[in-house]
Structure formats: C-alpha cells, structure tokens
Amino acid sequence: MRAKLKAVSQEMRRRMHHSLPSVGKWLGHVVKGYSTTTQCRPTFAPLRTFRDEIVRRWRRTLCRRSDKGDIPWNGMKKLADDWLPQPHILHPLAE
Numbered sequence: 001m002r003a004k005l006k007a008v009s010q011e012m013r014r015r016m017h018h019s020l021p022s023v024g025k026w027l028g029h030v031v032k033g034y035s036t037t038t039q040c041r042p043t044f045a046p047l048r049t050f051r052d053e054i055v056r057r058w059r060r061t062l063c064r065r066s067d068k069g070d071i072p073w074n075g076m077k078k079l080a081d082d083w084l085p086q087p088h089i090l091h092p093l094a095e
Contacts, residue, residue, distance in 0.1 A: 001046060004034060005053055012061045024083030027054060035087045047087035055080045 008030055015023050031054055035047050055076060063070040071079075 001050055005050070005057070008054065009057050009061075012057060016061055016065055020079065021083075023058070024079065027058060028083045028085060030054070031084050031087075035085070044087065044089060051080075051084055051087060054084065 008027075012023070012027075015026070031051050034050055058080070059071055059073075059076045062076075
C-alpha cells in the first residue's frame with residue numbers, strides 16, 4: 001500500500017494545477033482499481049485506510065495550490081464523497 005500511495009502522491013503533485021473534476025475522476029479510478037483487486041473481508045480496514053489516506057494527500061496537494069489558505073475538512077469531505085467511491089464488500093463469504 002505504501003508504494004501505491006507514494007506513486008499516487010507523486011502523480012497528484014504533477015497534476016496539482018489541473019481541474020478538480022479531472023483529478024477527482026482520476027483518483028476515483030485509482031481508489032476503485034485498488035479496491036477491486038483486494039476486496040474481501042480481511043482487507044476491508046486497509047481499503048478504508050487507503051481511501052482516507054488518498055483524501056488526506058489530495059487535501060494537502062490542493063492546499064499547496066495557492067497562498068490563500070487551505071480547504072476546510074467539510075469541503076474536502078464533500079469533494080471526496082463526490083469523486084471517490086467508498087469501499088464495500090463484494091464477496092461477503094471470502095475468507
């Protein structure tokens with residue numbers, strides 16, 4: 001997970017000044033792709049942690065875009081809910 005988060009952080013830094021919808025759509029694909037490859041009950045907590053860490057890093061990147069201040073967490077929560085899928089169990093009987 002650390003390697004993927006590092007790669008996503010570097011790509012977010014590169015896309016820092018792109019529009020929010022384009023970055024949100026891309027991050028949604030990243031979270032969905034990561035979730036579908038390892039989605040079963042024993043790995044549910046790490047999936048939620050991965051999404052939360054993506055949100056933290058996206059906020060940090062957005063706050064670095066200008067010197068006008070940072071994005072409040074309630075605004076960031078709305079952005080994350082709009083663009084990033086929540087992890088859910090696809091195979092409830094998988095062990």
